[in-house]
Amino acid sequence: MTSVDARLRVRYAETDQMGIVYYANYLVWMEVGRVEYCRASGVRYRDMEARDGVRLAVVEAACRYHSPALYDEEVIVRTWIEEANPRMIRFAYEMTEASGGRRLATGETKHVFCGLDGKARKLPEKYRSSFGMS
Amino acid sequence: MTSVDARLRVRYAETDQMGIVYYANYLVWMEVGRVEYCRASGVRYRDMEARDGVRLAVVEAACRYHSPALYDEEVIVRTWIEEANPRMIRFAYEMTEASGGRRLATGETKHVFCGLDGKARKLPEKYRSSFGMS
Amino acid sequence: MTSVDARLRVRYAETDQMGIVYYANYLVWMEVGRVEYCRASGVRYRDMEARDGVRLAVVEAACRYHSPALYDEEVIVRTWIEEANPRMIRFAYEMTEASGGRRLATGETKHVFCGLDGKARKLPEKYRSSFGMS
Amino acid sequence: MTSVDARLRVRYAETDQMGIVYYANYLVWMEVGRVEYCRASGVRYRDMEARDGVRLAVVEAACRYHSPALYDEEVIVRTWIEEANPRMIRFAYEMTEASGGRRLATGETKHVFCGLDGKARKLPEKYRSSFGMS
Numbered sequence: 001m002t003s004v005d006a007r008l009r010v011r012y013a014e015t016d017q018m019g020i021v022y023y024a025n026y027l028v029w030m031e032v033g034r035v036e037y038c039r040a041s042g043v044r045y046r047d048m049e050a051r052d053g054v055r056l057a058v059v060e061a062a063c064r065y066h067s068p069a070l071y072d073e074e075v076i077v078r079t080w081i082e083e084a085n086p087r088m089i090r091f092a093y094e095m096t097e098a099s100g101g102r103r104l105a106t107g108e109t110k111h112v113f114c115g116l117d118g119k120a121r122k123l124p125e126k127y128r129s130s131f132g133m134s
Numbered sequence: 135m136t137s138v139d140a141r142l143r144v145r146y147a148e149t150d151q152m153g154i155v156y157y158a159n160y161l162v163w164m165e166v167g168r169v170e171y172c173r174a175s176g177v178r179y180r181d182m183e184a185r186d187g188v189r190l191a192v193v194e195a196a197c198r199y200h201s202p203a204l205y206d207e208e209v210i211v212r213t214w215i216e217e218a219n220p221r222m223i224r225f226a227y228e229m230t231e232a233s234g235g236r237r238l239a240t241g242e243t244k245h246v247f248c249g250l251d252g253k254a255r256k257l258p259e260k261y262r263s264s265f266g267m268s
Numbered sequence: 269m270t271s272v273d274a275r276l277r278v279r280y281a282e283t284d285q286m287g288i289v290y291y292a293n294y295l296v297w298m299e300v301g302r303v304e305y306c307r308a309s310g311v312r313y314r315d316m317e318a319r320d321g322v323r324l325a326v327v328e329a330a331c332r333y334h335s336p337a338l339y340d341e342e343v344i345v346r347t348w349i350e351e352a353n354p355r356m357i358r359f360a361y362e363m364t365e366a367s368g369g370r371r372l373a374t375g376e377t378k379h380v381f382c383g384l385d386g387k388a389r390k391l392p393e394k395y396r397s398s399f400g401m402s
Numbered sequence: 403m404t405s406v407d408a409r410l411r412v413r414y415a416e417t418d419q420m421g422i423v424y425y426a427n428y429l430v431w432m433e434v435g436r437v438e439y440c441r442a443s444g445v446r447y448r449d450m451e452a453r454d455g456v457r458l459a460v461v462e463a464a465c466r467y468h469s470p471a472l473y474d475e476e477v478i479v480r481t482w483i484e485e486a487n488p489r490m491i492r493f494a495y496e497m498t499e500a501s502g503g504r505r506l507a508t509g510e511t512k513h514v515f516c517g518l519d520g521k522a523r524k525l526p527e528k529y530r531s532s533f534g535m536s
Contacts, residue, residue: 016147025426068459072314195291198327199326252288284415
């Protein structure tokens, strides 16, 4: 997997009175991208959590805002893995406006794998190849 | 308990590009009011859920919007119980702007008591008087 | 136009610690449905607001919750017009889980047309047929 | 001004199905802290925007998650300025649980001053001392 694209449309709820998308919502979109990355890699995050009790606990997030996304625009969230091992994973994201290709934001999130109790644990073997771990 | 007042300040995140508070956020404020009502009645909702496995599952919500709340305004959420029995409870809300008394919105929510499994159950005896059930 | 279907996937951000979608988010989904209804009727809400200075100010919203939506489920938001005249419009919604057809929630919103100043105004002639006004 | 503390209580709406606060909400809390910092410094952000047409456009945001915030916990958002000049400002934040002092998250945001048209502009003289610019 090099990268996976997810598409979404900006909701009115996501704008603020500046007339642009509120800055925290880009982190929600990163989550949308991350979930689609997992799905495209053959991992349904919902099942990983429900069946195997494995969660991705976020430990760091960062976003750089290049050009504001506007209401009703279609956005492409491109997601890829920057780094991964059985203890942690780092996703990177690029968000662009779909029709004109305007770059909206870039960012990354770092996660550790943990159990339902919130304690760190290693990612089970069966999921490792999906995340590009050798 | 006749009614309980909670106070909050409008966040930038809660506005939309119309320059007013996005309509779904009033339901979030109702939840803030509900929790404070419970706390003032001697019930910590967090404990009711964690210790006794009782939840308030919402079955209906309604809101009438009178005057839009604006960024940075202080809002009073007045909450009271319209109807309550061991199976269900109905809260009513009035939201006003704190300094001038402008009426922003009124609403109500209806809930049934349920267990952590989502199945309906009766509210345990010990909580009933707090909710004004005789 | 009888009704228009919009599709969305439940985001992690939309769940709460009860493990289900937080109740205010259904109003966000109604907005998604409403926008798609307008688009399918030939009205781009974004343009109506930006070019003609016409907004839909919500005056009432109501939702009945039938079965909780869960993380990662695909949801169909069916939207139709219950009543419309040049001063107001009432939309109705039915939200169902896409794969199994489970009914999640039903609701409605009532709006008045207003200008950018927030004052009531009539819907311009050119938009009326799109909303089924004779 | 060295730093300013704002207080808030975790809302049910802010939790996710992991039973903890959803990661994007910490950026909303940073905004709450930022606004209180401005208010304590004699600047009402609302007025700066409405009267002088000056906005703080976010260009970068970062958050490190130390310990998850839980429903109904009281949170202190401590905010201070890391760097400021008439073109940009960098705020830093530390969020802790109020009763026990558990460190929840730390972060920072970088902003440029801009006009209502979204174009960069210098912060008017009269506001500079409030932000510690000499």
